[in-house]
Amino acid sequence: MLIHCLTHGRTIAQNYAVYNSYYLNPYLYNPAEVATEYSYLFVNHRQQWMGIEGAPELTTVSFNTMINESRAGIGVKASSFKRGLLTTSDFLFTYAYSVSLNQKSNMYFGLSGGAISNTIDISQADPMDPAIANYLANNMQPAANFGMVIKSATGLNFGVTLPQLFAPKFNSAGSFVNTTTSPLDNVVISTSFKRKVEGKIVSRRKRGVRAKVKTNDAYAPLEFYAFYKYSKAGNNQFEVMGKLNLSQNFWLGAAYRQSYGPTGSLGFSINRFLLSYSYEPGNQPEAAFSRGTHEMQLGLRIGKPKKYRREAPVLRSTIRVANEQHSARFQHKEEDPDDLRDQGAVKKKYYVVIRAFGDFTAADIYKKKLINEKYNANVFYNEADKKYYVHVFETTKAAEAHEETRNLKHYSKLREARVLIVTIKEE
8 A cells, every 4th residue: 555655646746736826826837927027925735635634735835026127037936745654845946038029918938947856754654665765765856847928918818838847757556667757748728817907096094094096906807717737647637717806805716627626715915915715625535535625825925016128129210211301281180090092192191299399499409309319300390280390200101100109108208209190292
């Protein structure tokens, strides 16, 4: 019985840990998730089959953060998995880096490396047993995992994790011969919907004074999560979860895990502390075998939010071009900026305008200031409203003008940039 427990237990130890609180701490499953807006410290404890001696018990401590004003994140994670006489411990250091897909979507890549060890409580076993001797002689191995995740501003995320990059050696329960696995023998595929919403104005009391403040880190009322865990060993598993945010500080959740059954959860967020609890009534060897499986996670949000640094594009308005002379008049009516229909002898141009002035001297001074800042600035006079407009870019393509306007607003100090449509009368 002891030999079977050890050999079977080691096989399971190299497979998946099970967590119910991944919605609060996705780093538990995917190393690419370490780059978060805040720094977080989490302690997670899972007790399977409460009330049964020697039942599986998993404790995990993790810390993760994004490096401020960068596109990288770091994290550390340590866990201890006890079942019977056997304890598996691991320690991992994680580094993640992001690539901007566009202004609202990022792709993160994460890599963890460390070590994993197995120990046996020999006070309750025969130290001369060959199986125990083999474990004690091979109880330290390298460990690593890899993950990627795509995050979008819509709240829809997609991730893939390879939880076992190194090929750990373990004993076959049938023949005790050494066998190995490949990195693709275990794969976790995940998707989620968790959308941030604009903060709300609420009334809060601080130092005895009630004032109106804007909430931060608010999310849409409904969140959804789904996992598919593939294993070449054959114990594939599918899991879905829904989370209902009843308020910014309280939520309820329900999940279903294949072969485990349903799970219920709830959680609180108080100031910088987060607490979640979940309960699994099923997955017991037989009815009323135990008091079910319990999991609790305590989190601490540390410091101020970190800023993500996007790679600034090359601004077209800073690329030096030859000055062009033209005769232009401004439209007196609003037009669709993407309407490029043929208008005969009338040609449209799109100008990225920064400011308008009632006096030429002020407009010229501002133009020279922009030129000193390396922008291609020029001045228009609009007969319709008798104002002088300073612009930095002109094009016959609406898409280019609107893209340059967005880039100026996101990556420069020219936040007031906007597009004006000008019709050019061809001679």
